[in-house]
Amino acid sequence: MKVTLFATCIVDLFQGNVGKATVELLERLGCEIEFPESQVCCGQPSYNSGYVNETKDAMKKMIDTFIDAEYVVSPSGSCAYMFHEYQHIFKGDPVWEPKAKKLAEKTYELTQFIVDVLKVEDVGARFDATVTYHTSCHMTRLLGVKEAPMTLLKNVKGLKFTELPGKEQCCGFGGTFAVKMAQISEQMVDEKVLHVEETGAEYLIGADAACLMNIGGRIERQGKPIKVMHIAEVLNSR
Template structure:
């Protein structure tokens, strides 16, 4: 099965190792992974800010970049949801709407693809730690994906996954929202951090780099020792043998 990786802007600029982890997990599951070089930003920041024409330019480039893909997989529920918004953007352009629909239908968030397309829930991963999970807004409310991450994590041996109170609440990132509405965003992420602390977890896991970047930034500013990891990192580290949160190198990466 051939898979084209949509790494996303945040993934490429701030979390390149997550793209590597996604690739290695998919290859472990027998997928052939490629990386279309023509991919750019999906256009979500412009679209969410009301700049439809500008976002349509980005959408057309993304449609072209992934035109030959069998499946498109991304480590971001938010960006996957944006690609599925493309058909609506081209309602008045039948030619591009058809192309947009084709892309939307073959696009999946990372965990969604593993569970719902590959039919895999247990990767045989081992990761010994106490963790909690943040459910991102777009993945939950726009993709309607609420089960795939938990199915995968429930089979990770040694992982003690504890519930996060009000896990359905937004972390306050929301892309441009965090920039335009700073006071409100700050209160929202502070509440999220409070609930994460209450779990007494060593690690906060998520499936959206935007959320993780926002929460991690606040944790760091408050001097909290909680590690933040994308679910792809947990699964990939876990596939390489037994791991324990205490086993870290000097850069903080779990060995």
């Protein structure tokens, strides 16, 4: 199966390990990975800040980059959702709305793709640790992917799972919110870190690099002994 990887700009620039793990994991599951060089960013930072028209060129670039893929897979629920959002943004546009629809139909978040398309629930991973999992807002509420990551984690050998209290609460990232409303964002991430600590888990796992960058950044600043890892890295552990 041919998979076109939408790595996301955060992974490209800051979380290379997540990209590598995604590639290795999907290859192990029999996929052939392609990475189109013309991919940039899905446009969320400016789109979410209200610069809708300013962002349209970037979105069109992304649509053209991925339009001919068989499957588009991204290790980020939020960025994968953005590809689904394009069809609403270009609503009424005779050229771009149909293209955006086509793109949305083949775009999946990584765990969603593994469970729903590859029909794999056990990726054969081993990870000897106690973990908790942060359910990212856009991935669960907007993209609607709730079960897939849990299904996959449940089948990882050696992994002990502990539920995160207040898991439905946003971590306080919110794109430019984190800097524009930094004082509120800090309180939100603080509460999230507190909840992670309460679980006693050694690792916080998530499926969205941006949330992990936020929570992880706070954990690191506070010098807490909790490690943060993307679900692709856990599923790629053997």
